Amino acid sequence: MKISYQWLNQMVDLHGIDPQKLADQVSVTGIEVASVIAPDAGLKKIVIGHILSTKPHPDSDHLTLCQVDLGAAEPVQIVCGAPNVAADQYVIVALPGSRIAGNVKIKRGKMRGEASEGMICSLQEIGFSDSVVPKEFANGIYVFPQPEPVGDAVFLYLGMDDRLIDFDITPNRADTLGMHGAAYEVGAMLHERPRFPEVNLNATGLPTHELIKVDVENLELVPQYLMRVVQNVTIKPSPLWLQIRLWNNGIRPINNVVDVTNFVLLEYGQPLHAFDYDKIPSKQIVVRTARTDEQLTTLDDEEWTLRPTDLVITDGTKPLALAGVMGGLDSEIDAQTTNVLLESAVFNGTAIRKTAQWTNLHSEASTRFEKGINQDDVGQALDRAVQLLCDLADGTASEGTVIGHQVLPAEPEVLVDPQRVNHVLGTQISAAEMRQILTDLQFKHQDQGDQILVTVPRRRWDISIEADLIEEIARLYGYDKLPSTLPTGVQTQGAYNHRQQLIRTAKRNLLAQGLDEVISYSLLTEPQATAFAAHAPAPIKLAWPMTQDHAYLRENLVSGLILDLQYNLARHQNNVQIFEQGNVFIPQGAETQPLEVPMIAALWSGELSEPSWLNKPRAVDFYDAKGVVEELLTILGVQDQVVYEAETGLSDLHPGRTARLKLGEATLGFVGEVHPNVQHEHNLPATYVMQLDLSVILAASLPALVAQPAAKYPAIDRDLALILDQQVTNAEVEAVITAQAGKYLQNVQIFDVFAGEKIGHLKRSLAYRLHFQNPAATLTDDEINQAMAKVTQALTEQLHAQVR
Amino acid sequence: MGLKAKLEELKTKGLVDIQAADDQRQLNEIRVKLLGKKGPLTEVLRGMKDLSAAERPQVGEFANKIKTELATAIDQQLQVLDQKSLQQRLAHETVDVTLPGRQAQVGTPHILNQVIDDLEDLFIGLGYEVIDGPEVETDHYNFEMMNIPKDHPARDMQDTFYITDELLMRTHTSPNQARTLETHDFSKGPLKMISPGRVFRRDNDDATHSHQFNQIEGLVIDHHVTMADLKGTLEVVARHVFGDEREIRLRPSYFPFTEPSIEVDISCFACGGKGCSVCKHTGWIEVLGAGMVHPNVLRGAGVDPVEFGGFAFGLGPDRFAMLKYGVNDIREFYQNDLRFLHQFQREVK
Numbered sequence A: 001m002k003i004s005y006q007w008l009n010q011m012v013d014l015h016g017i018d019p020q021k022l023a024d025q026v027s028v029t030g031i032e033v034a035s036v037i038a039p040d041a042g043l044k045k046i047v048i049g050h051i052l053s054t055k056p057h058p059d060s061d062h063l064t065l066c067q068v069d070l071g072a073a074e075p076v077q078i079v080c081g082a083p084n085v086a087a088d089q090y091v092i093v094a095l096p097g098s099r100i101a102g103n104v105k106i107k108r109g110k111m112r113g114e115a116s117e118g119m120i121c122s123l124q125e126i127g128f129s130d131s132v133v134p135k136e137f138a139n140g141i142y143v144f145p146q147p148e149p150v151g152d153a154v155f156l157y158l159g160m161d162d163r164l165i166d167f168d169i170t171p172n173r174a175d176t177l178g179m180h181g182a183a184y185e186v187g188a189m190l191h192e193r194p195r196f197p198e199v200n201l202n203a204t205g206l207p208t209h210e211l212i213k214v215d216v217e218n219l220e221l222v223p224q225y226l227m228r229v230v231q232n233v234t235i236k237p238s239p240l241w242l243q244i245r246l247w248n249n250g251i252r253p254i255n256n257v258v259d260v261t262n263f264v265l266l267e268y269g270q271p272l273h274a275f276d277y278d279k280i281p282s283k284q285i286v287v288r289t290a291r292t293d294e295q296l297t298t299l300d301d302e303e304w305t306l307r308p309t310d311l312v313i314t315d316g317t318k319p320l321a322l323a324g325v326m327g328g329l330d331s332e333i334d335a336q337t338t339n340v341l342l343e344s345a346v347f348n349g350t351a352i353r354k355t356a357q358w359t360n361l362h363s364e365a366s367t368r369f370e371k372g373i374n375q376d377d378v379g380q381a382l383d384r385a386v387q388l389l390c391d392l393a394d395g396t397a398s399e400g401t402v403i404g405h406q407v408l409p410a411e412p413e414v415l416v417d418p419q420r421v422n423h424v425l426g427t428q429i430s431a432a433e434m435r436q437i438l439t440d441l442q443f444k445h446q447d448q449g450d451q452i453l454v455t456v457p458r459r460r461w462d463i464s465i466e467a468d469l470i471e472e473i474a475r476l477y478g479y480d481k482l483p484s485t486l487p488t489g490v491q492t493q494g495a496y497n498h499r500q501q502l503i504r505t506a507k508r509n510l511l512a513q514g515l516d517e518v519i520s521y522s523l524l525t526e527p528q529a530t531a532f533a534a535h536a537p538a539p540i541k542l543a544w545p546m547t548q549d550h551a552y553l554r555e556n557l558v559s560g561l562i563l564d565l566q567y568n569l570a571r572h573q574n575n576v577q578i579f580e581q582g583n584v585f586i587p588q589g590a591e592t593q594p595l596e597v598p599m600i601a602a603l604w605s606g607e608l609s610e611p612s613w614l615n616k617p618r619a620v621d622f623y624d625a626k627g628v629v630e631e632l633l634t635i636l637g638v639q640d641q642v643v644y645e646a647e648t649g650l651s652d653l654h655p656g657r658t659a660r661l662k663l664g665e666a667t668l669g670f671v672g673e674v675h676p677n678v679q680h681e682h683n684l685p686a687t688y689v690m691q692l693d694l695s696v697i698l699a700a701s702l703p704a705l706v707a708q709p710a711a712k713y714p715a716i717d718r719d720l721a722l723i724l725d726q727q728v729t730n731a732e733v734e735a736v737i738t739a740q741a742g743k744y745l746q747n748v749q750i751f752d753v754f755a756g757e758k759i760g761h762l763k764r765s766l767a768y769r770l771h772f773q774n775p776a777a778t779l780t781d782d783e784i785n786q787a788m789a790k791v792t793q794a795l796t797e798q799l800h801a802q803v804r
Numbered sequence B: 001m002g003l004k005a006k007l008e009e010l011k012t013k014g015l016v017d018i019q020a021a022d023d024q025r026q027l028n029e030i031r032v033k034l035l036g037k038k039g040p041l042t043e044v045l046r047g048m049k050d051l052s053a054a055e056r057p058q059v060g061e062f063a064n065k066i067k068t069e070l071a072t073a074i075d076q077q078l079q080v081l082d083q084k085s086l087q088q089r090l091a092h093e094t095v096d097v098t099l100p101g102r103q104a105q106v107g108t109p110h111i112l113n114q115v116i117d118d119l120e121d122l123f124i125g126l127g128y129e130v131i132d133g134p135e136v137e138t139d140h141y142n143f144e145m146m147n148i149p150k151d152h153p154a155r156d157m158q159d160t161f162y163i164t165d166e167l168l169m170r171t172h173t174s175p176n177q178a179r180t181l182e183t184h185d186f187s188k189g190p191l192k193m194i195s196p197g198r199v200f201r202r203d204n205d206d207a208t209h210s211h212q213f214n215q216i217e218g219l220v221i222d223h224h225v226t227m228a229d230l231k232g233t234l235e236v237v238a239r240h241v242f243g244d245e246r247e248i249r250l251r252p253s254y255f256p257f258t259e260p261s262i263e264v265d266i267s268c269f270a271c272g273g274k275g276c277s278v279c280k281h282t283g284w285i286e287v288l289g290a291g292m293v294h295p296n297v298l299r300g301a302g303v304d305p306v307e308f309g310g311f312a313f314g315l316g317p318d319r320f321a322m323l324k325y326g327v328n329d330i331r332e333f334y335q336n337d338l339r340f341l342h343q344f345q346r347e348v349k
């Protein structure tokens, strides 16, 4: 709500504090101020003019020549195109050299040959929003309702010299959605007691209960429901001072009756509704929930088929209004209305929210019911409106209020322990200071031993426990006065746990191997979510996704990496080596949280390095990807235990260029080329990917690392070149070598792979270097020869190897 | 000509030859020629037998002196030649040092993870544990336990990705507070934790909204933890991330799970508080929310709110990174354009 500085100043002595300063102070002690609005900002030389006479422009059928008194000795001629311009109007005149809305400069000029000494303005032209301009001036110039001092700047007379402090409230402070609430807040801050206009009602009409009968069926949804009647009103525009209050708050003035209800809404924060009494022939009001399929046409001419959760105001038979949300067309106030039935009520916020949501009718009223109402002032707000209608619409107030229902909530009594306050805040605020703050808040309080018993007024329904009052004391005492300390007490040790450590190590290793880290979305399409898995379970789906692109929980990380690749390819970034660490979600049944598995995945596409004068770039291949995986698994300590097998069962991967990684019985992941069909489908060049399940590594047991002294004796290397059938794998050869070479074999390294005519069809040559070392003595040729003989024999027998 | 004169002449001629030599082979020849067994010096010395016994030691000494002088001259010349050939080799080997070198390719950590890692390091140093939790949460932990009962306006469907009535994508990492509070053994000391992670909101992605972003939630609970401790802790964070000169400002706010609740502003790092476009001319930038843990949250997790209390805060690494590095579109973090990511290669601090 935009709090008018001038209006507020009538309720709290602001001591002339600059509005911006006041706003800053309110921000720091209570409610965030979004901005301070100056309606006249950027405008100048705009004055009141009196049109003395008019005549049609000789060369135009829509322009009028006006003789306008601007307070100078001689009137001036201004050409005006508005349809509603007429003699004897008091109007807004932008003088030559003035600035109007949108920083437009007005110059002296000629219009079709006639001199024009400025411009007669509409409200929109001086910065008013279309939504607040009274309907009668919507398509023309504004005309003051009464003579105003000619030549004076207009701002004062249109409320544009006011400053509007825009309170951006949190949901708990809806008590400031009215001027009274705002005044209490600002008053507490300035140590001022707010004062409000007295309500003195002279009810001379018929007793209200003779005019209307009121029943509330759903008592728990309608804590208060009060009505009065104002008879014999005259519908006309409200006085300008009241219109100003409304338009400065974004509300369009309509007529005195509607305006009064809106004015009291702004004043008290209490929504009121005015019915045309004569349009309710039953003279009866029944408040209840809607029946299934009941119909109602609201003020905005929308037809609704109501739901049983909607609260409605009925005439005993049919709905007249959507309670707390919007009135109905049938009982609307119009120019002929003479008797007004006024409602002031409290409706259940949740019920109102539901209705406002499904109808998408979010009004000033519904917002307030949703967020809360000052239950103390429901009757007073009604009386205030009746009084204003008597004054401004020449009405007669009915005698007494008809109460359909009225149950006031208890005023909470909260004990505050000053010691506790300081214990929580880390301060040394005296009990006397705390009492002063409570007094400033206009909270009743009395000492009870060392404690203070506070009676919280109903207008502050956000306060019910001691912690709430600690906040009141803290904010008004001033957070800037809070000392800065660090927690003391028993020392704690901060550290990563094993899982976090492993994840950090894995990420660092991939970075060191040249891959960039990415963060992709966890929510994907269904095919993306289930790709790169053999038997992916149906993925978890959001109940109400925002878009179909982000509707399912991912079961792999690779799909995200491919999206990242596509994004880069589209921007001509073709050499992509990226990885991501994150969770995938494996469903465990509809009502159970999924298993969240930590994974790490990588993708390679394009060339390994950017072209340089030193080296020719090389396209990435399977062994680049696998090498990174091997290095990573070495750092994580499990490489020795991992078995790489040809993987042909993943339809998104190349069946001849994919390895499945196994760690014991568990599948650790895969590394391989994206299937050519998938590459084609996504328009990708050759792309390699890997994905590892880190939970498998976390579960693996690693032998303790025990250091060995560096060998003192010379090692011996022996090379072995073999010709084998093509389908014999390196793993098979290494397995035979490792099994047969004896205990001095330290490692086997393959250093050549060759296939060609020389070797023979369906054959290939593999060359290995065997590294022998005896830690305790010098190896003899004899020992090595024996070992090599065993190896060659086994290779020949088991794998039909031909030793070259 | 006496022997002495002969020796002088030999020396003079020899030195000229030595200095004229311009390679090692030539110099070796000179050495043999002058100082060898068949060389002139030996010959001169042979003639000493004709000298008197008195002259002989004098001439002998003189001859040896000349021999040493010549040998030294040869060595010196040898060094000169070595230097010369080294100079030639160095000139030959000279490279253009301005050509770029072979760089080992090193990856760039994602900027959001850099921000998160940096804060984790800070808090671990302050004695905090790092607690992970599920990204798919129950309504119970995400809302009920955080003092956000059903029908609370904060749970509007617009904000939350529900999966079922009871399961949802967590909207904050706060549920880890409740999960940890339930299990923490306070007899072993206070609870100090941070909880970083992905969170989700039902938003349309645009420059300032992302349906997925990151959060770090912090919590400290002990017998006596004060709001002043919260202020001091947040000052440490603000200065660590945004610079030592930062001041912080606390403003009242509202979160269902804290009371009192505050928003925290830092003095603008771009203008120092004078007012600029970064701080919308206020001198202050809102960076996080915090407060003293609501008694209902403690009670709900089985912790006595009379005996124990403390503070919680929640900050957004995405927002921190946007502010600190001037990123104007949050989607850049999740599109992963390599050119965007690579900017954060240098040690960012």
Ligand SMILES: [Zn+2]
Pocket (backbone or CB within 6 Å): B268, B269, B270, B271, B272, B273, B274, B275, B276, B277, B278, B279, B280, B281, B283, B284
């Ligand atoms: Zn600034």
